Amino acid sequence: MRKGAITRDAVLKAIAEYDELGRARFLAKYRFSEARSYLLLHEGREYDSKAIAGVAHMWDQGRALLPEEFSGGKEHAAAWLKRAGFEVRAVKNPDWTRDEIILACHLVMTNGWKGLDANDPRVIELSGLLHLMPIHAEADRNEKFRNPNGVARKTFDIATRHPDYRGKPTNGGALDVEVLHEFLARPAEMSKTARLIRQGITTGDLQALALEDEGDLDDYSAPEGRLLMSRHRRRERNKGLRKKKIAAVLRQGGTLACEACGFDFEEVYGDRGSGYIECHHVVPLHEAGEGRTKLSDLALICANCHRMIHRCAPWPTPKELRHLIQTRRGTVTRVPDQQSAKVTHHAADGE
Ligand SMILES: [Zn+2]
Ligand SMILES: [Zn+2]
Numbered sequence: 620m621r622k623g624a625i626t627r628d629a630v631l632k633a634i635a636e637y638d639e640l641g642r643a644r645f646l647a648k649y650r651f652s653e654a655r656s657y658l659l660l661h662e663g664r665e666y667d668s669k670a671i672a673g674v675a676h677m678w679d680q681g682r683a684l685l686p687e688e689f690s691g692g693k694e695h696a697a698a699w700l701k702r703a704g705f706e707v708r709a710v711k712n713p714d715w716t717r718d719e720i721i722l723a724c725h726l727v728m729t730n731g732w733k734g735l736d737a738n739d740p741r742v743i744e745l746s747g748l749l750h751l752m753p754i755h756a757e758a759d760r761n762e763k764f765r766n767p768n769g770v771a772r773k774t775f776d777i778a779t780r781h782p783d784y785r786g787k788p789t790n791g792g793a794l795d796v797e798v799l800h801e802f803l804a805r806p807a808e809m810s811k812t813a814r815l816i817r818q819g820i821t822t823g824d825l826q827a828l829a830l831e832d833e834g835d836l837d838d839y840s841a842p843e844g845r846l847l848m849s850r851h852r853r854r855e856r857n858k859g860l861r862k863k864k865i866a867a868v869l870r871q872g873g874t875l876a877c878e879a880c881g882f883d884f885e886e887v888y889g890d891r892g893s894g895y896i897e898c899h900h901v902v903p904l905h906e907a908g909e910g911r912t913k914l915s916d917l918a919l920i921c922a923n924c925h926r927m928i929h930r931c932a933p934w935p936t937p938k939e940l941r942h943l944i945q946t947r948r949g950t951v952t953r954v955p956d957q958q959s960a961k962v963t964h965h966a967a968d969g970e
Contacts, residue, residue: 620676620680620681620682620684621680622676622684622688622689622695623689623695623698623699623702624679624680625672625675625676625678625679625680625699625703626675626678626679626703627703627704627705628678629675629676629677629678629679630671630672630675630700630703630705632675632678633670633671633672633674633675633677633678634659634661634666634671636674637666637667637670637671637674642667645670645674646667646670649670649673649674649683649686650685650686651667651669651670651673651686652686653667654667654668654669654670654691654710655691655710655711656669656691656692656697656709656710656711657669657691657692657693657696657697657707657708657709657710657758658707658708658709658710659671659700659705659706659707660705660706660707660708661705661706665708668691668696668697668700668707669686669689669690669691669695669696671696671700672684672689672691672695672696672699672700673685673686673688673689673696675703693756693758693759697758701758707758708758708760708761708762709758709759709760709761710761711761712755712759712760712761712763712764712765712769713755713759713760714792714794715773715792715794715795716754716755716844716845717794717798717842717844717845718752718754718816718844718845718846719749719752719754719765720773720777720794720795720798721798721809721812721813721816721843721844722745722748722749722813722816722817723745723770723773723774723777724777724795724798724799724802724809724813725802725809725810725813725814726741726742726745726774727774727777727778728802728806728810730774732778732781732783732784733778734771734774734775734777734778734779735771735774736771737767737768737770737771738767739771742767742770742771742774743767745770746765746766746767746769746770748817748820748821749765749770750764750765751820751821751826752820752846753825753826753846754845754846772789772790773791773795775789776788776789776790776791776792776795777791777795777798777799779791780795780796780799781799781803782803798842801842808903808905809842809905811905811906812842812843812844812847812904812905815843815847815904815905815907815908816843816844816846816847818908819846819847819850820846824850825846825847825849825850839929839930840929840930840931840932841904841929841932842932842933843904843905847904847905847907848904850904850907851900851904851907854900854907854912855897855898855899855900855917857912860898860912860914860917861897861898861917863914864898864914864917864919865894865896865919867914868919875894875895875896875919876896876919877896877919877920877921877924878918878919878920878937878938878941879920879921879924879928879937879938879940879941879944880921880923880924880940880941880944882921882923882924884896884921896919896920896921897919897920897921897922897925898917898918898919898920899917899918899919899920899925899928899937900912900916900917901916901917901918901936901937902916903934918937920937924937924940927940928940
């Protein structure tokens with residue numbers, strides 16, 4: 620059995636049987652339950668996508684797939700049906716991401732921390748903007764995706780979590796609260812972040828980024844959201860820029876050692892590591908606008924240190940990380956007892 624190898628023809632046959640039996644009997648016959656994640660759209664009607672995909676296997680491969688043999692999601696059923704040329708739509712809209720909540724929270728802030736109604740022009744504008752954001756794939760959205768009602772509701776979810784709000788909070792999730800508190804703690808930075816995300820979407824600069832980066836960003840922590848993070852990574856991975864930076868450092872008589880820990884790839888790996896080092900873009904995300912990247916904005920950082928910088932926010936500068944490493948080396952490697960800890964600590968600082 621080759622899972623997912625289904626033809627358009629087989630899907631149409633499954634649809635025909637579904638129509639003939641009706642939903643309940645079709646699902647019962649093949650022991651599927653109602654679709655929870657995706658619906659198949661065909662000639663103006665909706666079908667349980669997982670059941671249809673499973674039954675289509677009967678026509679192409681001799682037997683229907685059992686519900687427990689595959690998922691209804693984008694790895695399996697939804698993807699197979701799309702590949703066969705069908706339209707698939709999410710049952711439930713995806714949760715709001717940090718980027719989206721940042722924009723909503725900014726709007727609530729500019730409204731004096733009060734929620735806004737669905738017919739407010741600013742809500743309608745934000746709804747349009749959220750549709751342009753390259754974060755949720757088309758197939759994951761249904762017809763109510765981030766419509767003005769949903770956006771208005773989100774502004775109340777945020778506003779009713781404000782510490783000064785005296786009533787009962789409406790729904791909202793942990794991420795709403797998290798972003799709200801970041802706005803309260805660092806209003807200028809977060810407002811700037813919101814403006815940059817907006818700008819990036821309206822100019823199209825951020826459009827192509829986020830979807831392809833998905834999943835890859837798990838080890839990264841950026842209060843500024845995924846879109847600005849993706850732009851940061853794109854800048855750092857720009858081969859031309861890295862080459863120029865390396866050439867500039869060498870020209871000035873420097874080495875390609877990590878600015879934080881001193882690791883030198885060539886020293887450790889010989890020819891295999893020669894000329895290798897990563898670049899980290901040191902300008903904070905909320906300040907790095909659309910402008911061109913200057914070589915002085917890039918620091919040479921080894922792969923390990925680069926990971927550690929991005930692992931949790933706020934990101935340390937290379938210098939801060941170097942300090943941390945030196946402090947730890949001083950205390951961890953040379954100190955058997957508490958007594959001498961302070962002494963070596965200072966000695967390490969002075970190196
Ligand atoms: Zn390093
Ligand atoms: Zn970086």
